[in-house]
Amino acid sequence: MSDLRSTLHDLANDDGRRATDVSPRVVARLLGEVRALHPQPAGARLARSFGLALAATLLVALAVPLWMVSRIGSRGVLSSSNAPGDRAPEVTTAFLPLPFSSVPTRDAQIIRIEVPRAALGTFGLLPVDSVGSLGWGSAVVADVIVGEDGLARAVRFVRAPIARTE
Amino acid sequence: MDDLRLLERVRQGDENAFAELFARHRAAVYRYAAHMCGYDAADDVLQEVFLALLQQLDRYDPGRSGLQAYLIGIARRQALKRLGGPRLDQWPDSGDFRSPADIPEGTNAAMWTSEADSDPFEALSRAEAVNRVRASIAALQPVYREAIVLCDLNELDYATAAIIMQCPMGTVRSRLHRARALLVKRLAETDAPGTKSCRTDEKPRASVMVVNE
Numbered sequence: 164m165s166d167l168r169s170t171l172h173d174l175a176n177d178d179g180r181r182a183t184d185v186s187p188r189v190v191a192r193l194l195g196e197v198r199a200l201h202p203q204p205a206g207a208r209l210a211r212s213f214g215l216a217l218a219a220t221l222l223v224a225l226a227v228p229l230w231m232v233s234r235i236g237s238r239g240v241l242s243s244s245n246a247p248g249d250r251a252p253e254v255t256t257a258f259l260p261l262p263f264s265s266v267p268t269r270d271a272q273i274i275r276i277e278v279p280r281a282a283l284g285t286f287g288l289l290p291v292d293s294v295g296s297l298g299w300g301s302a303v304v305a306d307v308i309v310g311e312d313g314l315a316r317a318v319r320f321v322r323a324p325i326a327r328t329e
Numbered sequence: 330m331d332d333l334r335l336l337e338r339v340r341q342g343d344e345n346a347f348a349e350l351f352a353r354h355r356a357a358v359y360r361y362a363a364h365m366c367g368y369d370a371a372d373d374v375l376q377e378v379f380l381a382l383l384q385q386l387d388r389y390d391p392g393r394s395g396l397q398a399y400l401i402g403i404a405r406r407q408a409l410k411r412l413g414g415p416r417l418d419q420w421p422d423s424g425d426f427r428s429p430a431d432i433p434e435g436t437n438a439a440m441w442t443s444e445a446d447s448d449p450f451e452a453l454s455r456a457e458a459v460n461r462v463r464a465s466i467a468a469l470q471p472v473y474r475e476a477i478v479l480c481d482l483n484e485l486d487y488a489t490a491a492i493i494m495q496c497p498m499g500t501v502r503s504r505l506h507r508a509r510a511l512l513v514k515r516l517a518e519t520d521a522p523g524t525k526s527c528r529t530d531e532k533p534r535a536s537v538m539v540v541n542e
Contacts (some may be wrong), residue, residue, distance in 0.1 A: 167462070167512070167513065167516075168380055168481075170455075170458045170459060171462060171477075171481045171482060173458070173459045174459045174462055174463055174466075174482065175360065175481075175482040175483070175484075177459055178356065178359060178360040178363060178364075179356040179360070180364070180483065181359065181371075182355045182356040182359035182360070182370070182371075182375070183355075183356075184356065185359070185372055185375060188370055189375060189376040190351075191381070193347070193351065193376065193379050193380065193383070194344055194347070194348075195382070196380060196383045197339060197342060197343075197344050197347045197383060198340075198342060200339070200340060200342045200383065200386075201340070202343025203335075283413050290373060294419075302392065310542045325456075328349050
């Protein structure tokens with residue numbers, strides 16, 4: 164009987180493993196239901212809309228001058244120090260999955276943000292004890308893939324191009 | 330953090346709290362759903378159970394049962410609805426509604442190799458034993474299968490099982506006793522004749538061990 168009990172225990176463990184492989188569709192449906200329990204108040208929605216409008220304004224304000232500069236640069240008017248060849252290429256890590264990476268998304272976007280250096284240590288990209296001891300500043304640039312539901316799916320870290328010194 | 334506090338945070342829309350509750354109870358609900366409705370339906374039943382919890386959070390009364398018993402109780406109603414019977418003992422015999430397709434193809438033998446037993450034969454033998462017990466449980470009548478799932482697989486005590494099964498504790502005890510006897514008998518019947526004599530030079534198979542109660 165103890166062997167039967169042991170086999171039943173193995174079966175229970177096997178079922179438990181199957182339960183952890185539950186379809187991402189199920190998880191997404193349930194998380195959606197949790198979010199619906201506590202919809203954002205009107206004030207928060209307004210603040211979010213305002214934030215999005217501000218971000219869009221900043222994007223246009225930055226993009227138009229950059230587009231004009233790039234057009235001028237393509238005609239050879241820019242100084243050579245600003246030519247692309249004088250800058251080291253941007254270095255990025257691979258995209259690293261985040262906890263909601265298994266939740267399906269259709270309209271994901273990549274958003275570039277600055278995160279604390281300690282985030283590198285979280286992903287094992289930097290010895291934790293070296294965080295803050297290097298003279299690279301207290302923040303690093305990261306690209307985050309965000310789904311249309313606002314959940315972050317993956318992140319990669321970026322070393323911004325550094326101007327070469329002759 | 331206990332279930333009640335997590336539920337309170339879920340009410341506030343805390344996804345992490347829900348994720349913790351889900352991780353804590355999904356295996357028990359999944360086991361019940363898989364063995365009572367079939368593995369193919371287990372994901373759907375699991376979703377329905379947790380949706381019912383979220384959509385009617387105020388219906389859960391902690392004074393009556395623990396959250397896990399409550400969730401399995403919902404799974405039981407889902408199972409009854411799917412199988413078209415108002416009571417478990419009115420369900421048709423398992424042979425009428427369980428097809429071999431409802432039972433997963435088999436436990437992957439490789440999964441055992443990552444555990445303590447690194448002997449491949451031992452791993453294969455255990456995986457085979459698990460699959461035979463799984464099939465034998467599926468062949469039991471629902472009332473007996475339910476007792477095995479609740480008390481032996483989910484390791485619930487008689488009192489909790491009685492709440493879920495909506496019967497006295499004595500009934501749970503007697504059903505479980507009968508279920509175990511039927512399970513051992515069925516395993517003995519399905520043990521291939523001559524298996525022992527062919528493999529006497531090898532380690533005993535789990536299926537043979539079961540017979541030697």
